[in-house]
Amino acid sequence: MKAIIMAGGKGTRLRPITCSIPKPMLPVMNIPLIEHIINLLKKHGIVDIGITLMFLPQRITSYFGDGSKWGVRLHYFTEEKPMGTAGSILSTSSFIDGTFVIISGDCITDLDLAQAIEYHRLKQAMATLVLTREENPVNFGIVATDSNGYIAGFLEKPSRCEVFSDTINTGIYVLEPEIFNHIDHDKPSDFSRDLFPVLLDKGHPLAGFVTYDYWSDIGTVESYLNTHCDIFNLKVESSFGKNKYGDNIIIGRSTIIEPTAVINGPCLIGSNCYIGHGTVIGSYSVIGNNCFIEEQTSIKRSILMSNCSIGRGCELRGSILGNKVRLMHYVSCYENAVVGDECVIHERSIIKPNIRIWPRKIVGSLSVVDRNIVWVSRYKPELFSQDGLTGTVNVDITPEFASRLGSAYGSVLGQGKSIVISSDDSNASSLFKYAFISGLMSVGIKVNNICEAPVPLSRQAVRLLQAAGGVHVKRSSESADKLEIDFFDKYGADADSSVAKSIESIFYKEDFLRCRAQSILDINNIGDLSDWYLRHLLERTDTGCIREKACPSVLLVSNGESMLSFIRNIFKELGIPIGGEMLVREFDSKNIRSVEHFLSADLTAFIDRSGEKLILVDSYGQVIDGNLFFLLTSYILLQSIPRCNIVSPMNMTSQLERIAARHGGTIKRVKASKHAILKELMKSDIYDGTINQYMLQFDAAASLAKIIEFMCRHETTLDNILKFLPAYHLRHKSVLCSFDSIGKVMRIVLSEDNTAKQLCDGIRISLKNSWVLIIPDANKPLLHIYTEGNTGREAELLMEKYINKIKEVCISQAAH
Incomplete structure (x- = not known):
């Protein structure tokens, strides 16, 4: 039996103590990490050992030499460029001549390798993953196994809302040499992200060996200190x-x-x-x-x-x-x-x-x-929450903070890249924006500055100007003292969570790129883009139909004065009559209804100051928001474009599939977040055609215009359209669940009975005529439970059943 130790890591999360040594040479009990691994392998009779190297390889080779001092035979394989965990072992293929063990050089474990190898042979698997339980699995790759011990699914380093198990991958594998035939030679390949999912798709057996032996990943300062305490407390077999x-x-x-x-x-x-x-x-x-x-x-x-x-x-x-x-x-x-x-x-x-x-x-x-000197993270709250980056003006978000954040974002994008930055009409937003611009310019970013603009216009400007990304600054809907900062990708969709993590990492490490003076670029100040937006909307709207038919008058309500002005100018050109305008602090349907009756408006529409959220009120005072608004706009889209595809969140009512089926359409389910839907929609051209899902659900001005156009074309009212939508019985509740218990709860729910389950977003359990969706909250110790049944009573009983299950597991966990 031979083994490969992966020892190419830099250990960036452990800096500054890993600046001048590779992470596997970090001392634990005054002995390098990798020496503990070599001793473990020798203990189990494995003396032919290959070591893959990359960062400062001479520090390892000069220390161990040929390995004879430790009673082993060492062979070194140096990577020329990073090829991922799986790609790094390609150069060892000539060294391997049978079943072999892969182990990371940066962990401490007393794993019984003999048991893992025997289990691998018993399962006749191409690969066996050594797994363990972890109370807080968000920093690891989580794994689902079936009742026979074979791998059913992977998710590498999930967010809290994606956790479906507390079973994690230790990075220790028993493999067959045929594995080399499936590793991509042309690009970096990771075991968990790339290789194992491909093998799973091809039907190759992958086994999961769950160990209860000690295992610790030395990935952070906290885990480094805690591992020493564990060794002192004799939790791990170690001769030190x-x-x-x-x-x-x-x-x-x-x-x-x-x-x-x-x-x-x-x-x-x-x-x-x-x-x-x-x-x-x-x-x-x-x-x-x-x-x-x-x-x-x-x-x-x-x-x-x-x-x-x-x-x-x-x-x-x-x-x-x-x-x-x-x-x-x-x-x-x-x-x-x-x-x-x-x-x-x-x-x-x-x-x-x-x-x-x-x-x-x-x-x-x-x-x-009291702050880092040059490098590496301090203990901190996360900059980004599930809803983006928010904070109180001149408390959490100061000009200094904004400038550093701009430098961090610019460092992620790289010198010479172009971005779009915009804000609403508040002075606080302008203050943050210009401080943020100073940070961007210090990195050498080309800044396209839009004075004032709603969010949909900013998203479209990113695509129009072919920028690498975008930023929009706005007052929070919760408080006038708070700001919200939205980051966009090159398509205008919300930036991926990996971008947020990169910004956060660089921000706290202060690892900012700094350009030379001659590389600081001018700001491209862009005037009002409303004319461009209006032109595109006019091209896609049947204004003749609106003017000729009995167009409903609209009571416009907003919490932004500039938004009312923006809509007023657009509707004037489209020929949509405005029955009245109302500036409010927050949406209140009762007060709005009394004004609507006074003005005799046919339709009430609330558009928030960001320009993304549209709430309608029908003639009976019913608020059309959330699920009902999604159903309404999906129905209008399917009526307008039969057989189209609609992107829907996992927690949307299954009545949507029934509406789509009647019109020959299809539904694609994605994670229950605005970001996930936008990411999917922005893959296509949002300017394509006269109507699309993006317009109806994420551009409030365009959505209201297209809904009114639909009413005019079909000579109908909002009340009549709503009659075509089926009733649904959807419930949502949140249950307190400690972060340490979430993984266990999700694993138990996943493993029980034989109901159909999906792991797209949390765990969705499909029953005969109903379903349950359980999603961990991204920031709080909560589990969100959604249920739908044929009747309201059925949905409530399902909710009660799963809340009780979760509470039982949480109580059991607390008792231990």
Whole structure:
């Protein structure tokens, strides 16, 4: 049996301690991570080991040589360019001559490899994935298995709303050599994202071996510290020292400890160290080799790498110091702070919690370091929520914040790229926009600045100007003191979550690109685009029909004065009569109905200041919003374009399929989010044809115009159109569920009974004449439950049944 250790990783999330060493060489208990893996393989009789390298390969080859010192035979394979986890092993194909093991070089585990290999042979699989349970699986690849132990589905690093199990992929595999025939040679290929899904589609058997042995992915500073605690607490089988000094205290050779020093176990002190008088080394601390710690210093639950010098009276609490760090007298370093290699921190400085200091920095005396110095993330709330980026003006969102955010976004796009930026008519939005532009320009981005524009116009401007992306700044619908910032991709759709994560990462790492002075580009200030928008809408609207038929008069309501003006100008050209206008703070159907009767308007329409949301009110005072509005616009689209395809969220009523079937149309279900629908719609030309789904559901002005045009063409009213829509019985509730329990809840729901299930967005359970959809909330410890039945009572009973199931699992989890 042979094994391949993947050791090409940079360990970017662990920087600055991985700046000058590859992640597999990061010391755990003063021994490189990869050495723990080599010892594990040797323990199970695997001595022919290949190691794939890329980042700083010489650090690994010079340390291990041919492996004879460890009783193994090592073979090295260096990647020329990143080829993904699966692609990285292609160069090892000549080395492999039978069943082999793949293991990551950056984990700590005492996995019984013999059991995993035996399970692989029993299942006769092409690949066996070693799986484990994880309470919070969002940072890992989650896996679903069937009742026979074979893989049923994958999702790599899901968002909270995508979690369907607490079973995760450890990155340890037992493979057959035929696997090489399925790896793409021409582009990067990842095991979980690319290779395994392809094998699954082709019908090759993939087995899942669930282990309850210890496994820890050393991916973050927190997991690095916690893994050391687990080793000290004997949760993992590990031989990390021989010379005992008191209770579970390990001391290296030639180390001097003064008589008045206090050493509290469990802890590890390396070789050739000095511990001064009155110094306290607390539990769960690791001191590297050749460290010099002066008197009256206190170190608790901290990790010092080799050759550190700690001055008199220093205090370390849950911190990590890289190699050759010097702390002068009375320096304090607090929880989760990380100081990179060869830094010098001068007297009486304070390093606050969660701070990262890049290698070879000098911090002056009496400094209070409360933000990262150059690099790597601090503990932080996420910038982006499920609804985008929001914050209070001059509290969360300051001009400085906006400029840094602009630099981060520009760094993601790259120098020389073009973007569209726009805002609503508020002064706060303009303030943020121009501060954001300064950050973009510092990176060398070409800025197309639109003075004031609704969101649909901004989306279309991105496509019109062929920009790489776009940003729109607007007042929040929740509060006038808050702003919302929307990011668009090159199609004008909401930017993907991966873009948000990249922006967030660069923002907190402060890893901004900076261009030369001559590369700073002019701002392209674009005037009012309303004329262009109107021209395109006129080309696609039958104004003759509107003017000739009995066109309904409209009471226009909005919470934006500029939006009322925008609609007024457009409807004047389209020939749509406006029975009245009403500026409100928020939508209130009762107050609006009284005004409508007073003005004798035929139709009431509320359009929010962003220009994306349209709410209608019929003559009976019924509010047409949400699901009913989606059904209405879908019906109008199917009447206008028979046999068309409609993109629908997973939580929409199944009556939609029945409406589509009557008109020969089809329904494509996507995740229950505006982003998912827009992403699908924006793949096509949103200017194509006289009517389409984008116009009806995401451009409020165009939607209202097309609905009125439809009413005129068919000489009907909104009330009559609504009569053609079928009744539906849809329910939605949210249930509290801790983040630690969500994965287990979803796994149990997924594994029970034989009902048909889908994993597109959470878990959708299809019953005979009803369905249930369970979706984890992206930001809160909640599970959203949607049910639909033939009757309201049936939907409510289903809701009650699944709420009780979830509560039972949550109570059971809490008890353990």
